[in-house]
Amino acid sequence: xxxxxxxxxxxxxxxxxxxxxxxxxxxxxxxxxxxxxxxxxxxxxxxxxxxxxxxxxxxxxxxxxxxxxxxxxxxxxxxxxxxxxxxxxxxxxxxxxxxxxxxxxxxxxxxxxxxxxxxxxxxxxxxxxxxxxxxxxxxxxxxxxxxxxxxxxxxxxxxxxxxxxxxxxxxxxxxxxxxxxxxxxxxxxxxxxxxxxxxxxxxxxxxxxxxxxxxxxxxxxxxxxxxxxxxxxxxxxxxxxxxxxxxxxxxxxxxxxxxxxxxxxxxxxxxxxxxxxxxxxxxxxxxxxxxxxxxxxxxxxxxxxxxxxxxxxxxxxxxx
Amino acid sequence: xxxxxxxxxxxxxxxxxxxxxxxxxxxxxxxxxxxxxxxxxxxxxxxxxxxxxxxxxxxxxxxxxxxxxxxxxxxxxxxxxxxxxxxxxxxxxxxxxxxxxxxxxxxxxxxxxxxxxxxxxxxxxxxxxxxxxxxxxxxxxxxxxxxxxxxxxxxxxxxxxxxxxxxxxxxxxxxxxxxxxxxxxxxxxxxxxxxxxxxxxxxxxxxxxxxxxxxxxxxxxxxxxxxxxxxxxxxxxxxxxxxxxxxxxxxxxxxxxxxxxxxxxxxxxxxxxxxxxxxxxxxx
Numbered sequence: 001x002x003x004x005x006x007x008x009x010x011x012x013x014x015x016x017x018x019x020x021x022x023x024x025x026x027x028x029x030x031x032x033x034x035x036x037x038x039x040x041x042x043x044x045x046x047x048x049x050x051x052x053x054x055x056x057x058x059x060x061x062x063x064x065x066x067x068x069x070x071x072x073x074x075x076x077x078x079x080x081x082x083x084x085x086x087x088x089x090x091x092x093x094x095x096x097x098x099x100x101x102x103x104x105x106x107x108x109x110x111x112x113x114x115x116x117x118x119x120x121x122x123x124x125x126x127x128x129x130x131x132x133x134x135x136x137x138x139x140x141x142x143x144x145x146x147x148x149x150x151x152x153x154x155x156x157x158x159x160x161x162x163x164x165x166x167x168x169x170x171x172x173x174x175x176x177x178x179x180x181x182x183x184x185x186x187x188x189x190x191x192x193x194x195x196x197x198x199x200x201x202x203x204x205x206x207x208x209x210x211x212x213x214x215x216x217x218x219x220x221x222x223x224x225x226x227x228x229x230x231x232x233x234x235x236x237x238x239x240x241x242x243x244x245x246x247x248x249x250x251x252x253x254x255x256x257x258x259x260x261x262x263x264x265x266x267x268x269x270x271x272x273x274x275x276x277x278x279x280x281x282x283x284x285x286x287x288x289x290x291x292x293x294x295x296x297x298x299x300x301x302x303x304x305x306x307x308x309x310x311x312x313x314x315x316x317x318x319x320x
Numbered sequence: 321x322x323x324x325x326x327x328x329x330x331x332x333x334x335x336x337x338x339x340x341x342x343x344x345x346x347x348x349x350x351x352x353x354x355x356x357x358x359x360x361x362x363x364x365x366x367x368x369x370x371x372x373x374x375x376x377x378x379x380x381x382x383x384x385x386x387x388x389x390x391x392x393x394x395x396x397x398x399x400x401x402x403x404x405x406x407x408x409x410x411x412x413x414x415x416x417x418x419x420x421x422x423x424x425x426x427x428x429x430x431x432x433x434x435x436x437x438x439x440x441x442x443x444x445x446x447x448x449x450x451x452x453x454x455x456x457x458x459x460x461x462x463x464x465x466x467x468x469x470x471x472x473x474x475x476x477x478x479x480x481x482x483x484x485x486x487x488x489x490x491x492x493x494x495x496x497x498x499x500x501x502x503x504x505x506x507x508x509x510x511x512x513x514x515x516x517x518x519x520x521x522x523x524x525x526x527x528x529x530x531x532x533x534x535x536x537x538x539x540x541x542x543x544x545x546x547x548x549x550x551x552x553x554x555x556x557x558x559x560x561x562x563x564x565x566x567x568x569x570x571x572x573x574x575x576x577x578x579x580x581x582x583x584x585x586x587x588x589x590x591x592x593x594x595x596x597x598x599x600x601x602x603x604x
Contacts (some may be wrong), residue, residue, distance in 0.1 A: 248566065
């Protein structure tokens, strides 16, 4: 069952002054379509500034797209800030990267976890306490930590609190925006495994945003690769990682350290990604693409099915 | 998992200056509350035979502990009643100033756009007008009564508090926790009352402790000009004004109220610092 569906969603932000000089637009997200199935994980990968987080915010209804549609359980998201929008927050929750910022430092762990229950008036005080207790257990926080303040917790513990808070109202969709990027590797693994376990238990649909291909591969059923606001390749996670078709995905995958042997067939990319305010004509990747030809500089490749398992936006993909 | 920080508990919860400050403020409040019972004389009682009598220790007698003024009125009694008036005006006005300022600042931050522009314009207008002139004009038009005077004093410094509150609210909104709570589905009112306000209280409180002594001084100034607290009531400012003429012959007339103003102002700001630290869980 499709839980969340983005249909050619675009979002641009004005940059620069409207009075002095010309106002430019930064196309953060450009025609992105993707699905999140109930009980499954869709991963979004891409480098910084490729529009991953904006896509996540639009998927959650925290930002509205300039064009395109977002369907949650088959219906359009309500207007941001409206009463329906507020009550719908119960169903879709966000897990943050900056846990210290996302938690009010004046509140104890149990008050923080109880807050979403209070907001949505779930149960009475006693049942809320019970639920907070269950959530603490579920995310692996001990008995002695529930009265602490966020600054007294480690990064991993704070991420568990954020997770418990997101899970408290029993959502059906979780958007995880770089949930483990601020943590060290051993703690990353703990949190990721916790997330996977909870998903299995609760049947959550997850949209997992990360720049870390290793983690995305580990958690995702489907992967969406973004470059400069556009989807360049998407499909089944194992197919994308093991047989990347788009030159950009190939470069990303080749940069993943593997055991044994470190990097094999590393494809270095030259240069920086072009500015999103000033995108190149044709394929956005053409300036860095090792196989670019004239057609890549002239026309924008569409996202077309390559085989039954994935779609790729590349003119050259069928040539090779 | 990294090592847990033990929860530190401060053993002495108030250091010496804070205790002294708390003691002084408490003394002032008690004096104000029971003024009628502890003042040895009525504030208008005239003792012409002991005009300009010096305080005890400077050649005075126990009859008038802090001496008398030019009409032979007991300085100690007048001081106690003046503390009552001045504290009432200063606390009342500070409370109004902080409340109005915070409300306006948060409103500006929440609505943004046109509302914010209009409110910022009001703030700029207020900031560019000398308060004393505005107060004089209003007192001249509206006459004088204590409630009106307190309200008017409450307008002192609201624009600073409003700017501060707006800044704090905007900063809090930019930080994660406010938007995190909003995305949980919280009503904006809840975000403001339960999150942004408690996180701003410490700063607003310190601002209030700055506003407080200033209001004492503005009240003194207006009373000095004869537009503040009206006789037969007395305030610290009225006393300073009256003492000015006798500063060489009877300095106690001026020094006693001045000392109270200075000490109260310092004590309130020390207490404010302490309270701010107490309200910050990360400093515990």
